[in-house]
Structures are given as structure tokens and as C-alpha cells.
Amino acid sequence: MTTQEExxxxxxxxxxxxxxxxxxDESNPTIAKRFDSIGVESTENNRRDYREILLTTEGLGDYxxxxxxxxxxxxxxxxxxxxxxxLAVQQRIVPGIxxxxxxxxxxxxxxxxxxxxxDGLADRLxxxxxxxxxxxxxxxxxxxxxxxxxVLGLSANxxxxxxxxxxxxxxGVVPIVEPEVLMDGEHDINRCAQVTEQVLHAxxxxxxxxxxxxxxxxxxxxxxxxxxxxxxxxxxxxxxTKTLRVLRRCVPAAVPSINFLxxxxxxxxxxxNLNALNQLATSPPWQLSISYGRALQQPALQAWQGDNxxxxxxxxxxxxxxxxxxLAHQGQYRTDME
Numbered sequence: 414m415t416t417q418e419e420x421x422x423x424x425x426x427x428x429x430x431x432x433x434x435x436x437x438d439e440s441n442p443t444i445a446k447r448f449d450s451i452g453v454e455s456t457e458n459n460r461r462d463y464r465e466i467l468l469t470t471e472g473l474g475d476y477x478x479x480x481x482x483x484x485x486x487x488x489x490x491x492x493x494x495x496x497x498x499x500l501a502v503q504q505r506i507v508p509g510i511x512x513x514x515x516x517x518x519x520x521x522x523x524x525x526x527x528x529x530x531x532d533g534l535a536d537r538l539x540x541x542x543x544x545x546x547x548x549x550x551x552x553x554x555x556x557x558x559x560x561x562x563x564v565l566g567l568s569a570n571x572x573x574x575x576x577x578x579x580x581x582x583x584x585g586v587v588p589i590v591e592p593e594v595l596m597d598g599e600h601d602i603n604r605c606a607q608v609t610e611q612v613l614h615a616x617x618x619x620x621x622x623x624x625x626x627x628x629x630x631x632x633x634x635x636x637x638x639x640x641x642x643x644x645x646x647x648x649x650x651x652x653x654t655k656t657l658r659v660l661r662r663c664v665p666a667a668v669p670s671i672n673f674l675x676x677x678x679x680x681x682x683x684x685x686n687l688n689a690l691n692q693l694a695t696s697p698p699w700q701l702s703i704s705y706g707r708a709l710q711q712p713a714l715q716a717w718q719g720d721n722x723x724x725x726x727x728x729x730x731x732x733x734x735x736x737x738x739x740l741a742h743q744g745q746y747r748t749d750m751e
Contacts, residue, residue: 562612590631
């Protein structure tokens with residue numbers, strides 16, 4: 414099988430008109446914060462137990478086509494000795510891997526960030542692939558202020574995403590390209606739309622420059638939303654209208670699927686906004702789906718409470734949110750389904 418055939422098979426297994434991606438790739442510091450919220454210590458065993466519960470949710474593969482994992486999870490096993498990624502495969506869920514190494518300040522661009530992790534990426538990807546990962550994810554973040562993102566911030570972050578994506582495709586791993594315009598701040602929805610458009614233009618220019626095959630990648634962007642501290646929040650219809658306008662201006666039709674991140678949205682808000690997008694879009698060239706982390710996991714985490722006796726309730730909470738987002742992907746969600 415050629416590398417291109419490998420990539421195409423992964424796209425075929427991950428992209429359809431009902432399913433989305435579950436992001437369960439929290440780094441150890443991030444999942445520690447999640448566990449702190451329910452008073453649970455972030456030990457290796459607790460992380461394994463929680464993620465094993467998610468992966469063994471019966472029927473999850475009806476609504477989820479891919480799962481992004483953290484490096485630690487690739488090598489963990491359940492009590493029967495089955496590798497956790499294999500549990501995903503048993504449900505027709507493609508395992509993937511977060512490969513970036515976190516963010517830091519971008520020199521020469523005060524307020525902007527840059528993501529680390531390109532050094533040795535090809536070797537790491539080959540190792541992850543041997544452990545069952547068929548796709549990868551890399552995130553660049555864009556804070557909004559009066560002067561951010563800067564021209565340097567836009568170009569440097571786009572360059573990192575494009576270099577990462579090119580390396581992925583070279584070794585037969587589908588890249589998820591994640592440029593996240595952050596919700597933090599007082600900016601209104603129009604400012605978010607302006608920045609998101611600038612970001613996506615820069616990203617796709619860089620992807621084309623680096624020879625990335627757009628048909629063999631996935632895009633994981635933010636929705637166009639006002640900042641969390643903005644006094645005027647937006648309806649789901651307004652979010653959908655402004656998001657679609659930006660996507661139509663910036664995202665080539667060759668991209669097979671746009672899988673939105675949930676950012677700081679509540680589980681209900683994230684589902685309602687996705688539904689509005691799919692109701693408003695008229696025969697879009699891409700699937701409009703999810704790659705949600707907190708918006709899928711938060712109810713499950715609250716149900717779990719670090720007690721494996723709550724397994725059934727945890728899985729029911731996850732399955733409900735996955736099912737509702739599948740309906741939203743089809744534009745068939747209603748708030749009374751909550």
C-alpha cells in the first residue's frame with residue numbers, strides 16, 4: 414500500500430455525515446486540572462481508568478469516528494491486557510495522537526504564542542504509527558488583543574502548522590491542523606471573525622506552499638464567537654452565519670471535513686452552534702463536524718467522580734453527548750433532547 418493510499422483509507426474511515434472526533438489528548442498538567450475539579454488525584458492509574466471507561470462505552474463508534482490520544486495512553490492497557498488504542502479500533506474508532514509539545518511566547522511578537530515540537534517529529538510519528546496511531550493533531554493558539562495576532566504571529570504559526578502537516582503526510586499519518594483563535598477577552602464577534610479569517614488565509618497559504626495535500630488532512634478551527642468577557646454574546650444563528658462566511662472565504666473545497674474545537678463553550682452551546690451551522694449551510698463542500706474535548710467529556714467526568722462504580726453513568730453521559738452532536742452534525746438536534 415502506498416503512503417497516499419494509507420492516508421486516503423484513514424480519511425475514508427474518519428469522515429462521514431454522522432460521526433465526529435473525540436479529543437481525549439489532555440496533557441498530564443491539563444488533565445490534572447480536570448481531575449482537580451472533581452477532587453481526584455491525577456495518577457497514571459486514574460488517568461488509565463478514566464480513559465478506559467470512555468473507550469469501552471458501548472455504541473460510541475456509532476457517533477465517533479476518531480479519538481485523539483495523549484502519548485501515555487497509546488501504551489496503556491485495560492485489566493484484560495488489551496491496549497487502549499485497540500479498544501477504539503474494536504468500535505471502528507480510528508486512534509490518533511497529539512504531537513505538539515505545548516506553547517510559549519513568540520520572540521519578537523509580544524502577546525503572541527508559538528507551539529513547540531517539530532524537532533524529531535518524523536521519528537516520533539513513526540513510533541506512534543507503530544503503536545496504532547493513524548492520524549495526528551497539532552495546535553497553534555492565537556490570543557486576540559488590540560495588537561494580536563501580529564503579522565509575525567500569523568506567519569510563524571502558519572509555518573509551524575504547515576511544516577507539521579507536511580511531515581505527517583510524508584510518513585503516512587493524516588494531519589489534523591488546529592489553528593485556535595482563543596475565546597479569552599472582551600472582543601466582539603466581528604473582531605473574532607476578522608482574526609479567524611486572517612488566520613485561516615495564512616494557514617492555507619502555508620499549507621499550499623509546503624505541498625500539503627488538502628484532500629488528505631482535516632481542519633480543526635474555532636467557531637466565530639465573541640470573547641468570554643464581551644458584554645454582547647451571540648445567538649447560535651449569528652455564530653453560524655459569521656462562521657460560515659469566514660469558512661467560505663478561506664477553506665478550499667478540497668478539505669474533506671471541518672471538525673470544530675469546543676474551546677470554552679458549554680456542552681449544550683457547542684452542540685447548538687454545530688446544529689445551527691449544519692442547518693444554515695447549503696450543500697457545503699466539507700463535512701461540518703466536531704473534534705470536541707470538554708464539550709463531550711465534561712458531563713462524563715462529572716458523572717465519574719473518580720469512582721469506577723460510576724462506570725455506567727459515566728458512559729451514559731458520554732454517549733448522550735456523542736449522540737446529540739451526531740444529530741447536530743445532521744442539523745437534526747433540538748434543545749428539548751437535552
